[in-house]
Amino acid sequence: MNKLPDFPWDRLEPYKERAREHPGGMVDLSVGTPVDPVPPAVQEALARAADSPGYPLTHGTRELRAAAASWLLRRHGVGVDRADVLPLIGSKEFVAWLPTYLGATHVVFPELAYPTYDVGARLAGARGTAADGLLALGPERVDLVWVNSPSNPTGRVLPVEHLRKVVAWARERGAVVASDECYIELGWEEQPVSILHPDVCGGSHEGLLAVHSLSKRSNLAGYRAGFVTGDPLLVKRLLEIRKHGGMLMPAPVQAAMAAALDDDAHAEEQRARYAARRAKLRPALEKAGWQIEHSVAGLYLWATNGADCWEQVRQLAEIGILAAPGDFYGTAGSRHIRIALTATDERIDAAVTRLL
Ligand SMILES: Cc1ncc(COP(=O)(O)O)c(C=O)c1O
Numbered sequence: 001m002n003k004l005p006d007f008p009w010d011r012l013e014p015y016k017e018r019a020r021e022h023p024g025g026m027v028d029l030s031v032g033t034p035v036d037p038v039p040p041a042v043q044e045a046l047a048r049a050a051d052s053p054g055y056p057l058t059h060g061t062r063e064l065r066a067a068a069a070s071w072l073l074r075r076h077g078v079g080v081d082r083a084d085v086l087p088l089i090g091s092k093e094f095v096a097w098l099p100t101y102l103g104a105t106h107v108v109f110p111e112l113a114y115p116t117y118d119v120g121a122r123l124a125g126a127r128g129t130a131a132d133g134l135l136a137l138g139p140e141r142v143d144l145v146w147v148n149s150p151s152n153p154t155g156r157v158l159p160v161e162h163l164r165k166v167v168a169w170a171r172e173r174g175a176v177v178a179s180d181e182c183y184i185e186l187g188w189e190e191q192p193v194s195i196l197h198p199d200v201c202g203g204s205h206e207g208l209l210a211v212h213s214l215s216k217r218s219n220l221a222g223y224r225a226g227f228v229t230g231d232p233l234l235v236k237r238l239l240e241i242r243k244h245g246g247m248l249m250p251a252p253v254q255a256a257m258a259a260a261l262d263d264d265a266h267a268e269e270q271r272a273r274y275a276a277r278r279a280k281l282r283p284a285l286e287k288a289g290w291q292i293e294h295s296v297a298g299l300y301l302w303a304t305n306g307a308d309c310w311e312q313v314r315q316l317a318e319i320g321i322l323a324a325p326g327d328f329y330g331t332a333g334s335r336h337i338r339i340a341l342t343a344t345d346e347r348i349d350a351a352v353t354r355l356l
Contacts, residue, residue, distance in 0.1 A: 018318065019320045026320050026322055046253065060087035076194045080230070085229045087225075088213075098209075107129070145166060145170050149184075157187065171207055176209065177195060178209045182226070185267060208231055217270065277345065290303040320350075
């Protein structure tokens with residue numbers, strides 16, 4: 001294992017303390033943790049499955065896998081066999097361990113990215129390269145390429161042609177492409193496309209994995225619910241390892257996740273909440289001197305006023321708003337901040353009042 005990075009959130013503490021001093025209390029827009037209720041039907045499904053004394057299957061129930069396959073087809077035009085769905089205890093654990101599962105020696109991830117791609121490479125003792133342009137990598141060996149569309153932190157959506165090129169590049173070299181699609185339901189100005197969509201992969205899932213999460217779509221971050229699907233041979237190999245490793249999703253969570261995947265109404269409701277918060281926050285930040293870049297999808301506004309990111313965090317902390325500094329996500333983010341849409345309507349309104 002390579003050295004792990006320092007946990008960067010500790011560096012935000014002084015700004016958090018400053019923001020807390022605001023008479024109206026802090027508005028915390030630094031993390032993307034859901035604040036709205038778990039849909040009642042999902043809570044009921046969890047409760048109904050509460051009497052689960054036996055070990056659950058690593059592969060998950062048939063119902064859960066069928067619900068995932070049917071959601072992918074219904075919502076994203078992606079056809080997978082339910083045998084090729086593998087439940088995850090939230091997608092983060094999988095992001096962190098996939099390079100180890102694959103025995104990867106070189107992992108490539110986006111320049112501005114969710115830090116766990118880098119952590120995963122380090123856990124595997126692999127080399128990690130932050131690069132958006134794969135062609136610049138030259139002929140060296142790459143085992144795994146991460147893509148993330150819509151992106152955390154930038155809210156950028158990768159067009160079909162871009163994804164197609166990534167797939168072709170990786171297939172030529174025998175590299176696996178893992179696509180982190182945990183924000184796929186949150187397209188605003190642009191609609192994200194799955195790596196497994198026939199327009200991208202030409203109908204074959206060979207060498208491809210799509211990672212999904214219920215954390216944001218269904219407010220299930222606290223349940224730890226996600227799944228991976230794609231190349232049948234890869235999924236089989238991953239299942240084998242996860243069986244041995246005891247990576248079991250609790251049975252009540254499996255039942256809750258199946259209920260969540262079978263219902264689109266609550267996801268639409270949640271989407272509308274985020275859209276309304278975004279519609280308020282975005283113009284308020286712009287009026288206060290911030291420019292919003294990318295942010296056409298996903299759960300964040302990627303903003304800059306030209307100053308160093310920590311200075312921008314300080315400026316917002318003075319008015320009781322906590323943002324995440326862009327350099328948490330890569331050196332290319334040193335002049336940006338990330339603003340999450342995951343706060344209650346009351347807190348978003350408070351932020352807007354303070355910005356105007
Ligand atoms: C890009 C990305 N991938 C994966 C995750 C992990 O989500 P979870 O473990 O809740 O499924 C997050 C969480 O914020 C994320 O932003």
